[in-house]
Amino acid sequence: MxxxxxxxxxxxxxxxxxxxxxxxxxxxxxxxxxxxxxxxLAAGVNVAVYxxxxxxxxxLARAKYGRDxxxxxxxxxxxxxxxxxxxxxxxFKQLRMxxxxxxxxxxxxxxxxxxxxxxxxxxxxxxxxxxxxxxxRILTLDFSETDKARMHELAVKNxxxxxxxxxxxxxxxxxxxxxxxxxxxxxxxxxLL
Amino acid sequence: MNLPSTxxxxxxxxxxxxxxxxxxxxxxxSVVVLEAGKRYDPARDLANSEANAGKIMWTEPRVFAGxxxxxxxxxxxxxxxxxxxxxxxxxxxxGDFHTCTAEGFGxxxxxxxxxxxxxYARVERDFGIAGECGPFAPEPYRLPMPPHRMNWHAQLxxxxxxxxxxxxxxxxxxxxxxxxxxxxxxxxxxxxxxxxTTGAKATASETYLAKGEKxxxxxxxxxxxxxxxxxxxxxxxxGVVYLDAAGREHELRARLVVLSAHAVExxxxxxxxANATFPDGLANSSGMVGKGLMSHPTWQVFGTFDEVVxxxxxxxxxxxxxxxxxxxxxxxxxxxxxxxxxxxxxxITYANLSGSFYGPELKDFLYDYTHTAAWWAHAEGERSxxxxxxxxxxxxxxxxxxxxxxxxxxxxxxxxxxxxxRDKAAEMMQASGARKVRIGxxxxxxxxxxxxMGDDPQTSVVNSFGQAHDVRNLFxxxxxxxxxxxxxxxxxxxxxxxxxxxxxxxxxxxxxDL
Numbered sequence: 001m002x003x004x005x006x007x008x009x010x011x012x013x014x015x016x017x018x019x020x021x022x023x024x025x026x027x028x029x030x031x032x033x034x035x036x037x038x039x040x041l042a043a044g045v046n047v048a049v050y051x052x053x054x055x056x057x058x059x060l061a062r063a064k065y066g067r068d069x070x071x072x073x074x075x076x077x078x079x080x081x082x083x084x085x086x087x088x089x090x091x092f093k094q095l096r097m098x099x100x101x102x103x104x105x106x107x108x109x110x111x112x113x114x115x116x117x118x119x120x121x122x123x124x125x126x127x128x129x130x131x132x133x134x135x136x137r138i139l140t141l142d143f144s145e146t147d148k149a150r151m152h153e154l155a156v157k158n159x160x161x162x163x164x165x166x167x168x169x170x171x172x173x174x175x176x177x178x179x180x181x182x183x184x185x186x187x188x189x190x191x192l193l
Numbered sequence: 194m195n196l197p198s199t200x201x202x203x204x205x206x207x208x209x210x211x212x213x214x215x216x217x218x219x220x221x222x223s224v225v226v227l228e229a230g231k232r233y234d235p236a237r238d239l240a241n242s243e244a245n246a247g248k249i250m251w252t253e254p255r256v257f258a259g260x261x262x263x264x265x266x267x268x269x270x271x272x273x274x275x276x277x278x279x280x281x282x283x284x285x286x287x288g289d290f291h292t293c294t295a296e297g298f299g300x301x302x303x304x305x306x307x308x309x310x311x312x313y314a315r316v317e318r319d320f321g322i323a324g325e326c327g328p329f330a331p332e333p334y335r336l337p338m339p340p341h342r343m344n345w346h347a348q349l350x351x352x353x354x355x356x357x358x359x360x361x362x363x364x365x366x367x368x369x370x371x372x373x374x375x376x377x378x379x380x381x382x383x384x385x386x387x388x389x390t391t392g393a394k395a396t397a398s399e400t401y402l403a404k405g406e407k408x409x410x411x412x413x414x415x416x417x418x419x420x421x422x423x424x425x426x427x428x429x430x431x432g433v434v435y436l437d438a439a440g441r442e443h444e445l446r447a448r449l450v451v452l453s454a455h456a457v458e459x460x461x462x463x464x465x466x467a468n469a470t471f472p473d474g475l476a477n478s479s480g481m482v483g484k485g486l487m488s489h490p491t492w493q494v495f496g497t498f499d500e501v502v503x504x505x506x507x508x509x510x511x512x513x514x515x516x517x518x519x520x521x522x523x524x525x526x527x528x529x530x531x532x533x534x535x536x537x538x539x540x541i542t543y544a545n546l547s548g549s550f551y552g553p554e555l556k557d558f559l560y561d562y563t564h565t566a567a568w569w570a571h572a573e574g575e576r577s578x579x580x581x582x583x584x585x586x587x588x589x590x591x592x593x594x595x596x597x598x599x600x601x602x603x604x605x606x607x608x609x610x611x612x613x614x615r616d617k618a619a620e621m622m623q624a625s626g627a628r629k630v631r632i633g634x635x636x637x638x639x640x641x642x643x644x645x646m647g648d649d650p651q652t653s654v655v656n657s658f659g660q661a662h663d664v665r666n667l668f669x670x671x672x673x674x675x676x677x678x679x680x681x682x683x684x685x686x687x688x689x690x691x692x693x694x695x696x697x698x699x700x701x702x703x704x705x706d707l
Contacts, residue, residue: 018551024560078552085549096551100544104559105244114563115505115540118241120390124380125506128344132503 008038010054010069014084017077018099024112028099031106037098046094053091057084139185147174196413198446199225201698202433203453204418204462206230207273208684209670209691210453211397212316214412215405216695222702223409225445226402227416227435229454230270235399239276239388243541246387249276255457256585259601263488263637267455271414272398274455274684277386279510280367280394281534281682282322284313284689286519287331289679296521298528298606299576299677303648303657304690306331312689320395320688323370327362329516341370344381344507346566347535349498351513353625354533364514364534365685367395374400383505384539416443419594421450421466421475421667430475430667436592449666449698449707453691456486456640456673460582461597463644476661481654482644483582487678488637490603490611492570493536493546494618496627497561504537504566511535518617519680527606530680531572531614533621538567547633558631567633568622570614573680574637575604582643601637611635639683644673658697659690666707670694 012034021027028034041050060083061069065076072080085092103109110117119125127135143151154171157163163171201217203210206228214224233239233249251267268274288295290302314334323338340363343351351361368379368389379393392399402412415438422431422444432446452459460483466475474482512535519530538546540562547558558565585598603611615632622630647653650662659674661667670691672683679686701707 019556019559020552022553022556024556027556081551085551093549096549096555097545100555100559101243101541104540104544110540113540113560114501118384120241120380120382120384124382125503126381128381128506129342129348130345132345132501132506135503136501 005058005068005070006038007041007054008035010034010057011037011041013070013072013077014057014081014095015099017074017081018096019103020074025109028103031102031109033099033102036102040098049090049094053084053088053095056088056091060084060087141181141185143174143178150174195443196225196411196445198432198448199223199411200447201225201449201451202227202445202447203451204433205273205452205454205458205671206271206397206402206412206414207268207453207455207671208275208397208688210273210451211401211405212688212691213451213453213670213695214410215401215408216692217698218405218408218410220695220699220702222449222699224405224411225447226405226410226412227418227433227445228271228273228412228414229417229458230268230273230414232271232398232412232414233276233388235388235390235392235396239390241382241384241390242387243539246277249388253590254588254596256588256596256598257601258598259580261601261603261637262635263486263599263601263640265455265457265488265638265640267457267640271402271412272396275367275396275398276388278684279385279508279536281511281514282317282320282324282365282367282685283681284309284326284331284334285679285681285686286329288521289677292529292677296528298521300647302676303646304693308657309686309689309693312692313685315692316685316688317365320367320400321369321373321376322365322367322395324365325362327364327514327516328360329519336365338370338373341366341368341379341508341512344504344512346502346504346507346537347512349502349566349625350535350568350621353621353623354513354515356624357621359515359517359621361513361515364511366508366511368508369393369395379508381507383507383509383537385509386542387539417592418454418462419465419592421452421462423466423468423470423475423664425468425470428664430664440592449668449702451668451670452673453669453671455671456643456675457582457597457599459669459671459673460643461584464584465594471663476654476663476667478663479651479654481652484578485576485642485645486580486582486599486601486640487574487576487642487675488601489574489639489678489680490572490607490635491638492611492615492618492635493633494568494570494615494622495547495558495565495631495633496567496622496625497565497629497631498625498627499564501563502566503563505539505563507537509537509539510569515621518614525613527609527613528575529573529606529610531570531610531617532680533614533618534569534571536567536569545634547631566622566625566627568618570611570618571638571680571682572607572611572614574678575606576642576677577602577604603637639672639678641672641675641678641683644669645676646674647676659694660697668694668698
């Protein structure tokens, strides 16, 4: 067994058992849950239930694996949390709530799960009643890379005064298509479809 | 410093207290409303934030005892429960008022649907309700605003419901579908429970209380009523004692006291007001104050789809409802019935209502947020004397007063009924095309019945007008007076009863009977 673990270290290990690291992000650690929960604990928030839970976690880890909580591998941490859910339901519930609250208050996490966050200042969601796949598809419509390169080429020629009448017509068509796309997307956003 | 005495003091600035205040002021009474919470300016103080929701929710300590979890959503502040509420406003069914006679379940109410019809309509008009009465309404009725268009989430849910032969509809909701009464139409921002920032959601503070204040109602916020005073010689209550934000004690004398502090704090206040005449709690000669607390057993049922749902776009609750299973059916092995309501939450609440799983499974669930739909299976809860609000013998609040202790255990009928509701929601979710159905949290929603009404003073606390049997100038006007819980959300019926109480007070005061 290593040195005495701090509250922040044990909480960080348990929090990452609740929301684990994977290819998407570092889990609870991505929003620094361990130290933040330790701060709340030091300030006296839910201190009795946390103290009981942390003591039980340490004891269980040592009894079961002969290790401290921070030394467990992910499957062992998962198993430990299962035991805590049975034996310390009040603590487990509070921990799960607190970890989720911190994780799901982070705008970067919102972006990853696809939640736009506050919306009333932006006028809410006028597209609330249309198929969301359609709304999304219209919003992602864009010119291809080839089109974009050609548009750039034509725009440069135009600026330099070296554009032919046919090319000018072609550029004009691109501008019209761009306007139409912008209008459609604005309509999708405003649900005028 | 004490306020000058008043005709009426009302404890609690929520849906019922605010309605009473406005109606009684319109009848010429001087009215003071005392509210434990703060006063908020919705545009300035409320925000699209789940952390912000904390300030409009009751967070003082309570002790939850008993086997089952009851989590009534309790607001605090001027506006009360209507600050964080989600606004579902259905009339009860005719049969809800006499389940004992008809089915041998619970007890009969001392009022019926016909006594409340005009009051229902008045509240719907004055508060501002949008929706359809639906195919199972107690009678066809029109609401003042057209129904909300179903959001995409509700359209998916309705599809599955129809496939199973049910009749989904857009139920009555106290959120504007059009501009109404000087308040704007909803913009479907999806943050109802954090407190509506636009005013589209009806709150007691922005409707009844705002009008009441123009009629002279005085609202005192951060005023916690700790006791109702009683004069044994007169056999009447004489007013209340309250503590201000600094903990200073004040007395407010009044000719009439109305308790509208909801089904936990109202009985707590009566119990705290015990005296020599009523050693077990004021107006408690029946022993029924706090007894028979009811809740609605509910189950959250989630369904994850291949297609994007974005259920967060829209009103959080009630874009669609199914009432096909609300009426009692003798062929089923349980009494009474249930409804299904669309309910989608902002992310933290979504996680909290999902259950107790964790690890990779939880993380996947969180990342399915935009592809997940949810039904709220909501059943009638049975009354039981064992379920109660009492004063906790040990835990005290910051003022040194004993906190409410809630003891709750579902009855066998509750368990069977809500299980059927859950299974039906899961079946519908599958019919809608969900690739994965997950059963979330089971909990008790809403609190009712802890000072029930009745004709018999031996078995009830108040009469059908909310007037205490023991003390004629003391009224209870909130969900505490419910006799049964019915299968739908309680606020409209509590407000209709309060509206009826207001008429009664006005009529009787005219004759000097109060």
